[in-house]
Amino acid sequence: MEFDYIIAGAGSGGCALASRLADLCPDATIALVEAGPHTEHNLFVNMPVGVAAAVPFRMKTNYGYETTPQPGLAGRRGYQPRGRGFGGSSAINAMIYTRGHPLDYDEWAQLGCEGWSWQDVLPYFRRAEGNERGANAWHGADGPLTVSDLRFRNPFSHRFLKAAIEAGFTPNDDFNGPVQEGVGFYQVTQRDGRRCSVARAYVYDRAQPNLTTIADAAVLRVTFDGRRATGIEVARDGRIERLTARAEVVLAAGAFNSPQLLMCSGIGPGAHLQSLGVPVLYDAPEVGRNLIDHIDFTLNKRVWSSETTGFSLRGFAKMVPAFFTFMREGRGMLTSNVAEAGGFIKSRPGLDRPDLQLHFCTAIVDDHNRHMHWGHGYSLHVCVLRPASRGTVTLASPDARVAPVIDPQFLSDPRDLDLLVEGAKLARRIVEAPSLASAGGKELYTKPGQTDAELREVIARRADTIYHPVATCRMGGDARSVVDPQLRVRGVEGLRVVDASVMPTLIGGNTNAPTVMVGERAAEFIAAARRAQPAAVLGVAA
Numbered sequence: 299m300e301f302d303y304i305i306a307g308a309g310s311g312g313c314a315l316a317s318r319l320a321d322l323c324p325d326a327t328i329a330l331v332e333a334g335p336h337t338e339h340n341l342f343v344n345m346p347v348g349v350a351a352a353v354p355f356r357m358k359t360n361y362g363y364e365t366t367p368q369p370g371l372a373g374r375r376g377y378q379p380r381g382r383g384f385g386g387s388s389a390i391n392a393m394i395y396t397r398g399h400p401l402d403y404d405e406w407a408q409l410g411c412e413g414w415s416w417q418d419v420l421p422y423f424r425r426a427e428g429n430e431r432g433a434n435a436w437h438g439a440d441g442p443l444t445v446s447d448l449r450f451r452n453p454f455s456h457r458f459l460k461a462a463i464e465a466g467f468t469p470n471d472d473f474n475g476p477v478q479e480g481v482g483f484y485q486v487t488q489r490d491g492r493r494c495s496v497a498r499a500y501v502y503d504r505a506q507p508n509l510t511t512i513a514d515a516a517v518l519r520v521t522f523d524g525r526r527a528t529g530i531e532v533a534r535d536g537r538i539e540r541l542t543a544r545a546e547v548v549l550a551a552g553a554f555n556s557p558q559l560l561m562c563s564g565i566g567p568g569a570h571l572q573s574l575g576v577p578v579l580y581d582a583p584e585v586g587r588n589l590i591d592h593i594d595f596t597l598n599k600r601v602w603s604s605e606t607t608g609f610s611l612r613g614f615a616k617m618v619p620a621f622f623t624f625m626r627e628g629r630g631m632l633t634s635n636v637a638e639a640g641g642f643i644k645s646r647p648g649l650d651r652p653d654l655q656l657h658f659c660t661a662i663v664d665d666h667n668r669h670m671h672w673g674h675g676y677s678l679h680v681c682v683l684r685p686a687s688r689g690t691v692t693l694a695s696p697d698a699r700v701a702p703v704i705d706p707q708f709l710s711d712p713r714d715l716d717l718l719v720e721g722a723k724l725a726r727r728i729v730e731a732p733s734l735a736s737a738g739g740k741e742l743y744t745k746p747g748q749t750d751a752e753l754r755e756v757i758a759r760r761a762d763t764i765y766h767p768v769a770t771c772r773m774g775g776d777a778r779s780v781v782d783p784q785l786r787v788r789g790v791e792g793l794r795v796v797d798a799s800v801m802p803t804l805i806g807g808n809t810n811a812p813t814v815m816v817g818e819r820a821a822e823f824i825a826a827a828r829r830a831q832p833a834a835v836l837g838v839a840a
């Protein structure tokens with residue numbers, strides 16, 4: 299099969315890119331190739347509260363990766379859920395719509411990513427966004443990615459918000475407006491009370507004749523003629539097939555699998571590739587390096603009230619009518635994303651932007667919900683927004699179907715643990731403020747009055763990712779960066795990377811909207827390159 303463009307991976311970056319490219323180049327054919335299944339009719343994807351079931355287990359729609367044992371986490375292996383299937387991680391994520399802080403993008407520009415300052419990227423956030431609150435200088439209302447207020451707000455999320463204000467934090471009704479700092483309810487990527495994954499936003503609800511979707515096809519490697527990418531090799535239905543790309547191949551397989559695919563294709567640290575018998579096409583030492591992820595600590599508290607989501611007879615009794623309300627009207631408690639509220643806070647005054655993020659979950663989320671509890675409760679997460687620790691992704695095997703080796707080196711830089719300790723203390727201030735304290739209950743793994751040393755110990759035993767790995771195919775203006783500011787892979791031709799892996803640093807917020815923004819921008823880069831090509835090269839009749 300032959301196409302003009304082949305995009306490997308139908309996650310947040312891949313879906314946004316594929317659909318926009320199909321708009322911008324109506325004369326081009328595009329294939330969007332995905333290892334996992336279609337997710338259009340998957341109830342656990344579409345029903346927001348399904349996130350609680352989609353995240354904890356490895357399954358058809360979740361890779362459920364594990365990290366190497368982490369010395370900073372008392373030797374534990376971290377858990378890394380990643381979406382598999384159309385929508386990628388946006389099909390299993392918590393739907394929170396945030397973009398990070400404007401200064402994060404100005405920093406990208408300072409790092410050599412020309413054209414990626416806040417003023418450069420804001421129009422693409424707005425173009426992608428279909429905010430139900432309407433458009434203004436910060437927001438778009440006509441984009442495919444529907445952003446809405448939650449249709450259901452748990453009474454405990456209201457308690458959290460009141461408690462946070464009692465603890466001295468400022469309320470904020472729009473984390474993506476002029477001021478990021480403060481506490482409030484998150485806006486979510488939902489349409490009519492259902493998840494608006496990036497696949498729903500850009501692919502399922504916008505049929506485009508020049509875009510072909512191919513599900514259940516694992517890309518094994520990029521094929522080359524010399525140093526020019528010519529297509530991909532995929533495994534599907536038990537066979538290995540070749541797909542040809544007349545113009546370009548784009549990897550959009552996410553922060554773990556894009557560097558993996560580059561390495562399986564011979565682009566990566568030379569000695570590492572040789573050690574696995576992969577012929578080296580281009581020695582690119584930073585492929586798979588610079589892994590950055592949000593390290594997170596959770597304060598879990600069990601309460602007697604059954605208002606939160608939990609396992610109990612009263613809880614189950616509420617679920618049955620709630621299910622019918624959801625199916626009929628797209629309303630009610632099953633439209634909750636569980637992490638309904640939170641905020642961006644500073645560990646000390648005088649910082650130029652918040653350095654900690656809070657997620658308040660209306661359930662006991664213990665170990666990514668892998669450890670389930672009978673009864674009800676809530677969880678207050680706090681994460682370090684710009685960790686200093688850096689990790690790696692390397693190959694376990696030259697076969698891209700085998701999970702890569704993920705080593706985030708969490709808390710290897712002591713500054714991250716220091717900051718998480720401060721974050722845990724601020725979270726405690728909120729939990730002990732009257733509006734939450736009056737609900738009573740018992741903390742599961744923490745207790746009031748813990749010393750810093752005790753907090754360090756409990757953090758090492760319990761902290762883990764809050765799911766935002768980036769930077770493993772770092773974009774930059776320098777020769778060592780993996781992709782240039784137009785997302786072209788250095789050292790070869792006809793190959794780009796378009797997903798969270800290209801972010802040069804981790805932005806201070808959740809990463810879905812920024813990845814969609816990357817996809818929007820990439821479509822313009824590729825369309826501009828197409829316009830600049832003579833018709834003969836494109837195979838188009840003059």
Ligand SMILES: Cc1cc2nc3c(=O)[nH]c(=O)nc-3n(C[C@H](O)[C@H](O)[C@H](O)COP(=O)(O)OP(=O)(O)OC[C@H]3O[C@@H](n4cnc5c(N)ncnc54)[C@H](O)[C@@H]3O)c2cc1C
Pocket residue numbers: 306307308309310311312331332333334353379380381382383384385386387388390391392393394395396515516517518550551552553555556559698764765766767796797798799808809810811813
């Ligand atoms: C549990 C969880 C909760 C999250 N919560 C939020 C949130 O509330 N808000 C937010 O903004 N962000 C959230 N995120 C993060 C956000 O969803 C991701 O940053 C974003 O989706 C990453 O997009 P991506 O395109 O880089 O990768 P992905 O969306 O992960 O897409 C990669 C795609 O490539 C496919 N692929 C991989 N390898 C191959 C191969 N060899 N062949 C073919 N296809 C392949 C995968 O199957 C996948 O579909 C969350 C993430 C997770 C996992």
